[in-house]
Amino acid sequence: MKIIIPVVLLLIILISSDSFSQAQNGQFVKDTKSGCLVWNDVDAAMTVTWSGSCKDGYADGSGTLTWFDNNNIVATYIGEMQKGYVTGKGKYIYEGWGSAEGNFVNGTLQGNGKILMLTGGKLEGNFVDGELLDLDASYLNKLKKIDSGIEDTQEIYRGNGTLFYYALAPQNVKGVLVLLPSTGEGAENVISCNKKLMHLCYDNNILSVVLSTNYNKGLEADTAAMNFLNTTFSDIIKKYNAPADKFILSGLSLGGENALQYTEISRSGKFYTSIKPLAAIGVDPPVDMANLYDRAKEEIALYTRDSANLTDSKKAALNEDYFLIDYFDKLYGGSPKEVPEKYVEGSQYSLNHPDGGNAKYLIDVPIRIYTDPDISWQMKYKTRDYYHMNCVDQSAMINFLQISGNTRAEFIPALGKGYRLDGLRHPHSWSIVDADECITWMLNLIK
Template identity: 35%
Template sequence: MLWLLASRAAAQPVQRQRVQPTDPVDLYWNGRHAREQAYYSVAPAGTPRGVLLLLPGLGGTAERVFKETTLAQEAARAGLLAVVPTLNNRLYLDSASTRLLELVLTQVARQYPAMGRNLCIGGFSAGGQLALAYAEALVRDSTRHKWRVKAVLGVDPPADLANLWHRGQRSIAQNCSSLLVRGGQSTLKTLGDAFGGSPEQFPAVYQQHSAFIDTSPNGGNLAWLAATPVRVYCEPDMAFWRWHFCATMQLEDLNAVTLRQLVACLQRQGNTRAEYLETTGKGRLNGRQFPHAWSIVDAPECVQWLQTCLNR
């Protein structure tokens, strides 16, 4: 009982810190465009032994991350500072989102100067794509950055943006659900406007911005994570998607195939700590079944894995 009480007391309340007084490039959307850039955090009782940076999905607010998963709270109990920035309006890592993450980590390091520079990065959906991409950038530029990426996790992320483009095309062609059609149209417009057109027209641009690209033997940017522990989570519940959204959907219309390929690509490069974790019946959103959700992660077990990565 004493251990349980101490464990519950170890995590502090969620705090909000402002990073920039304005958000001129619309990095964050919470029903309206944000007026400033910030981050939310949960600190451990003592000096943090590192940081767990968690990135929301597209349109998912930073505040809701603390309600949809207990990863932040579990991490704080384990001695990590859990940080969730106000970044939810990007499908790919651009200079503005990179700048925000750098500002957040700089401010965190200034607030906790005695903390080690151990960094774990995770994200949900589009945030998972950003998490993988940012980890790759930090490893690639390790001489410039002091942070040491100890582990990366993605919760059902669309890691291959070329694949995401083609899935958007299929959603429009299937024309089963207005929600999926609008999602496909939004994906094609966002990527087309940013990259100039389709993956066939601009393959190098898609490879440059994707955390993983299946058409490259070493996965493109993924090769930078060949020595880093990586986990990706997925719940490919085809029965759910076919019943609620589109009877003609195939497994290739979900993230599962790409994520299996991503892990296989890392393993071929000698990464023995790359894992694909597939769940069943764990996806919940607002109390209802939904397989694309933070809840597919077993938070206590995941934090145990993070601790193992920190200790190596």
């Protein structure tokens, strides 16, 4: 049973059930009752039962496949099997989490499908390799996945061994919008979240591309990520005859950091860049790494004092804070107090630095930062105040740029606009970007 499903449900399952951490290699296991063989690439310790027929010793035809962990049901599949694989129409039910329904090929959703979560979330549409890839048919047919030929030896993308990018290319390319994923986010999810914007880009002769970068370090310390970005941008220029001076970089969270930082590096001369972006968009990115570190420390202290009463949302935030502290300690070699210059170098903006740190390289660049500053949501679900939200540093950065003379630096508070692809409310989401207004802004820049 190869469970490849969109990031939202996958993360829930992986975080909450050790049994569903995918193994590197699979094997056939026997139905404990009939001895019928079923493919298992989840956990060798799990057992199965199959109610349908066997053909040449393998589960085949229609029936019910049930997965057990220590005699507890963890998943049930009702539908078609072929030669021991979940292949055909059917429905998976994941105990305690939700269900996935549609056409499966070797255990993954392919084509039209639907995922329902007990939290109320819902994903429905076209699935490719278990990921929702939901453009309208006329656009989906034109979407291309380009293999870069670069092996991901440094793990700058979680989910694939070879780096790639998606491209939705009009016939006459007048500009390029680059969309960069957040941490752990699949490229397919980025496409689905930006469905309307990508449609509008195509209709207005703007090439939209999505790159496989969702786990890179800061670009100042990640040569593999910089090499992939530079190589991909050069390939896009050559393959699509795209104007090198009409690239607009955009990204959510980590992707927004990457968009802003690459643009800064292109002006600073510290490292080689294959393009100088025309503009950059940050969708709720953290921009001051020193403040981000300090906030994480404060949140850990707050959450641990109330550890017995933490909700799942707050537990997730606590885990993220622990991860961030450990990650920054390793990346920079210590805390902001110990190595302040490292944090300035790795930040897109430094509040406590007289010249704004790297933000000074954006004084002549059109910059947009979008945020959903819903303080009520943050207080309820994360126990955060304004001092612990990205919008504080974001607004300070844009204010610095405007004071420094950048009349095209914009801070856009999209209050109440943040919703995830599954329909659930979350301020930290792609949906805070208004596609119609954004395309108008981009067209004014590239004309």
